[in-house]
Each structure stands twice: as structure tokens, then as C-alpha cells.
Amino acid sequence: MSDLLQRLRGRGWRMTSQRRVVAEVLDGDHVHLTAEEVHLRAAARLPEISRATVYNTLGELVALGEVLEVSGVGRAKRYDPNARRPHQHLVCAGCGTVRDVHPAGNALGDLPEAERFGFAVCSVEITYRGLCPACT
């Protein structure tokens, strides 16, 4: 079964068929779907599910920290269920494909104190852009 689903249950998340389907659709690696794509796939299993519910559910998953929002790839936001293992994104400028990459040593989060301007920094996002093998 879905790891994501397990964790959500454990957190006392109120479970409905709609939420289950959304969580199932998002489960897996290298998944970076738009809200519309999630709705499409969810509707394949549960035809009555509405866009509004998909948006609500995605918003909650993001708020719970179980799913990451990815912007900067096309117009629509993408949703990345791989929130447990820190990773970065490799984005193809041609077709918009997104791949997760896992840095070896990530001394990356280290923005020197002198460059923080009093900010309390709590996360770092890194996006590599280029062309994938198919688009080269």
C-alpha cells in the first residue's frame, strides 16, 4: 500500500474516498503532477471527484508537509510527494520533464551568516535547468 496513505492515517487525517484516491495518485518516485493531472488520474478511479476537492486536498497535503509544491515549470504548480528525502530538481527547458536528483554532500544549505541579512533561513531549493536527452 501507499506509504503516504499510511502516514496520513497515522496523523489522524480524516479519510474519504476522494482523499484516498488523491494520495494514491501522488504516491511514487519522480512524480511531479499538476493539479489538473492529479484530477484527471483521480477521476479515472472516482469519476465524480471535483477539481475543488483536488485543490483542497493538495493544499492540505502541502500544509501537512507531506507534499511539496514545485513552481517554475510551466504555468501550473506541480506537486511532489517525495517530501521525506531532501532532493533537488532537474528540469528540461524543452519538454518540462522534472527529475529528482539526490546530491551527494549537501553543504549547500550553508548560506554564510554575512549573506543572511537577518533572515532566519529554514530551507533551500535548488533547480538545475537544461535539456533532457530527448530534447537535446
Add this chain to the structure above:
Amino acid sequence: MSDLLQRLRGRGWRMTSQRRVVAEVLDGDHVHLTAEEVHLRAAARLPEISRATVYNTLGELVALGEVLEVSGVGRAKRYDPNARRPHQHLVCAGCGTVRDVHPAGNALGDLPEAERFGFAVCSVEITYRGLCPACT
């Protein structure tokens, strides 16, 4: 005068009063305006300027590589004229303020070959998120 304007002229960019005003509004450091903000400020100098022209002009500046698009801060894209000096962004999760930060040594762009999956990587974006002094 504006450095940006100088460069655009040098590139044979067809100059109109609208384009000049947009370029002037964008000139400077730590500027990260939305299209709407650019339009507002441009209209202060040139009241007839239309949103469509602002969008067209911003799109061209981005295509020319003179201005960077910044997504991931609120809904609307932001436009960053500081495209000449490589830099990263420090974003406040509270108020949406964006600051440019200039890394000391940026071995950052080095995604190991083994993690490239055949992509021809050509740029890296780094965003630090946290709370600014006023929002802490």
C-alpha cells in the same frame, strides 16, 4: 542613465517610449517586481501604457536574457533585472520580500555527472526560504 537601456540600444532593440519606461522601471538592484507592479510604475510616467505592452516587453527582455523570471513567490511571476551578475534569492515566507544574495564560492553549479541522467545542464537556481527580520 540606465545600463539596461544602454545594452538594449546596443543590441539594436527597437526603442519606443513604452519600452524605455519599462526598462527604466526595472533598472536597479534588488528589484523583483511583478508585471502588475511594473505596469503601475510605468503608468506613473506614461499613463497610456497598456498591460499587454508591459507583458510583451517583459517577455522580450526575458528572451533576450536581460531580465530573469522568478517564480515561487506568491502567485504572479517576478522580474529581476540583475541578470548580469549570477546570484541567488533569499525569500521571506512571511511577507514575500526577495533579496539578492551573492554566494562566495559557488561550487554549487556542480551537479555530478552521475546525477545528470543525460541532461545538458546549463543553469542553476537557488532559493533560500525563511523569515526576514520584520516577520520573525
Add this chain to the structure above:
DNA sequence: TTAGTTGCAAAGGCTTTGCACGCGC
């Protein structure tokens, strides 16, 4: 039972488009 969730439809924000007019070169 009851508070939280859903679906619908409409509104909203941001951006793009089509086309006639205008202006830089």
C-alpha cells in the same frame, strides 16, 4: 450527532491573444 468534507458553479487573479491603428527606423 456533528464537525469536517464534498461538489457545483461562479468569481477571481494573472497572462495571452487578435486585430486595427500608430510610430520608429
Add this chain to the structure above:
DNA sequence: GCGCGTGCAAAGCCTTTGCAACTAA
């Protein structure tokens, strides 16, 4: 004068919202 740039208004896409009906716990 030619061809690109502009303005307008409308459409488009993505997302949010209000509210009545519904359902998991």
C-alpha cells in the same frame, strides 16, 4: 513606407470561494 510595436477588449488558464448537501468518526 514598411514592418514592428501598441492598445483595447476579450478570452484563457489556473486557482479559489460560497454554500448547501453529505459523511466519517
